[in-house]
Amino acid sequence: FARFVAPTPAPGQVLTVSNPTIHAFVSSVPGQKLVVSVTGAANVTKEVTATSMCQEVNEVVSLANNGSYQVAVTTDVPVPISSEQECQGGAAAPREFFVAAPPSPPSGVKAAMDPAPAVNVSFAKNPEPDIVSYRVQRSVGAGAFQQVGEMPGTSFKDGPVPPGGPLRYQVLAVRKGKTPQETVVSAPSAAVIVGEPASTARRGSYSASGSSKPVFTGPPQPGAGGAATTEGAFDERLPYKPGEEAATTELGTDETSNSPHRSLAFVAGGLLALVTFLFLRCLRAEVGRQPFPG
Structure with a gap:
């Protein structure tokens, strides 16, 4: 004889958690073995040894699968009438309830660009045993997320992918619901980002605009290996950003940068004059030693 009380699931209740608490008062005899059994989509039993004529049972059960369940408390020997009166309750019929807990979001999501152009998406398998598919x-x-595929496995090839900017991917897990015909869906995984494929990526352009300093007016480009930088960012390998003028200097127009050239020219000119002077002096001395023809 058992009297179920809250938080035991009510008859027909649908739970969104997979570890309900079974709470009951059971007519018993001290030392008697009580069995709490939950049967259905998964089977769980727990044993409790009674210490009083009205034993309180408060057990948390972990149910791996979603679906329909029945909970009951039984004893291994007949219960005397005195115990039934002590517990103030008659026999409670097995109680049916349902579990429809959503799966955990998929983890380990990866996305890599393929030269097709396509994107290969992979992720880790969910721990729930009744997963039916992944989206x-x-x-x-x-733009907003839109479904591009659903499959039972943990990998997917998306292609050909459209142009228009970096691509973001997220994955959702789907498992059975309270009945085999129903399903429940997880929250989305963390999104991963890949850049545009090389065959569809747009190129920027340069314009002088009446100035000797080029200005980049094109869109942001993907980073190394096709992986996109943060949205709207630019390739860190280049010395400028969109809309920013690249600093250039024409030779001969900057006093500071051209001063080394003038110094070198001055030194070279001095050395040339010195060599010329020494050559002429040696030549004169040589001519002075030569006898003139008589």
Whole structure:
């Protein structure tokens, strides 16, 4: 004889957690073995040894699968009427309830550009035993996520992918619901970002605009290996950013940068004059020693 009380699931209740608490008062005899059994989509039993004529049972059970369950408390020997009166309750029929807990978001999501152009998406397998599929969603640029595939495995090839900016991917897990015909979906995984494929990436342009300093007016480019930098950012390998003028200097127009050239020219000119002077002096001395023809 058992009397179920809260937080034991109510008859027909649908739980969104997979570890309900079974709480009951059971007519018993001290030393008697009580068995708490939960059967259905998964089977769990727990034993409790009674210490009073009205034993309180408060057990947390972990249910691996979603679906329909029945909970009951039984004893291994007949219970005397005195115990039933002590517990102030008659026999409680097995109680049915349902579990429809959502799966955890997929983890370990990776996305790599393929030269097709396509993107290979992979992720880790979920721990829930009743997963039925995974859904892959994609967004282009700053657009909203849209589903591009659903499959039972942990990898997916998306292609050909559209142009229009960096591509973001997220994955959702789908498991059985309270019945085999129903499903529940996880929250999305953390999004991963890849850049545009090389065949569809747009190129920037340079314009002088009446100045000797070029200005880059094109869109942001992907980083090394096709991996995109943060949205709207530019390749750190270049010495300028979109809309920023690249500093250039024409030779002969900057006093500071051209001063080494003038110094070198001055030294070279002095050395040349000195060599010329020494050569002429030696030549004169040589001519002075030569006898003139008589």
